[in-house]
Amino acid sequence: MSLKIDEIRELIADLENSSLREFEIADGDFKLHLSKNDNATVINTPETPISKPAAKVDAEPEHPLAQPAQTGTEIVAPMVGTVYLQPKPDAPMFKRVGDKVSVGETVAVIEAMKLMTEIHSEVAGTIAEILVENEEVVDYNKPLYVVTTD
Numbered sequence: 001m002s003l004k005i006d007e008i009r010e011l012i013a014d015l016e017n018s019s020l021r022e023f024e025i026a027d028g029d030f031k032l033h034l035s036k037n038d039n040a041t042v043i044n045t046p047e048t049p050i051s052k053p054a055a056k057v058d059a060e061p062e063h064p065l066a067q068p069a070q071t072g073t074e075i076v077a078p079m080v081g082t083v084y085l086q087p088k089p090d091a092p093m094f095k096r097v098g099d100k101v102s103v104g105e106t107v108a109v110i111e112a113m114k115l116m117t118e119i120h121s122e123v124a125g126t127i128a129e130i131l132v133e134n135e136e137v138v139d140y141n142k143p144l145y146v147v148t149t150d
Helices: 005-016
Strands: 022-027 030-035 042-044 073-076 081-084 106-112 115-120 125-130 136-138 143-148
Touching: 005 030, 106 143
Parallel strands: none
Antiparallel strands: 022 030, 030 042, 073 143, 081 106, 081 136, 106 115, 125 143
C-alpha cells in the first residue's frame, strides 16, 4: 500500500478538522502515523525511508543501560487514555513544579472511552517534575509526575 502526496494531505486536513488526536495506517512496509500531539508526523514508506540522525561528534558515547538519576516517587497513569493536567481548559493546572501534594489529592484526569477518571496521588511531597504534556495520549503505567517526599 502506498499513498500519493495529495491523499496524505487530505488525511492531514481531515485529522485537523476532527476530534481525533492520532491516526495510523500500517500495511506491510508502509506506515503512516499522524498526530495532533507535540510529536512530529512520520511517514515511512519503502520509497521514502526515514533518514538517520547525524551522530554526535563531541559527545561521549552513552551506555545503553544508562538511565538519568531520578530521585522521588512517580505518579503513573493507571490506564491508557488522554491525560488532562487541568480540570477545565480555562482553569489552572492541578499541580505545577514546586507545588505540595498530599495523599489522595487529584493531580490529573484521564479520559478513556468518553469516561473521565481522576488520578490521585498515592504519596505526599513536592512535585519535582511533570513528565507529560496536557492532552497527551498516555499508555498504561506511563509516569506523569515525580514527587519528592518532604
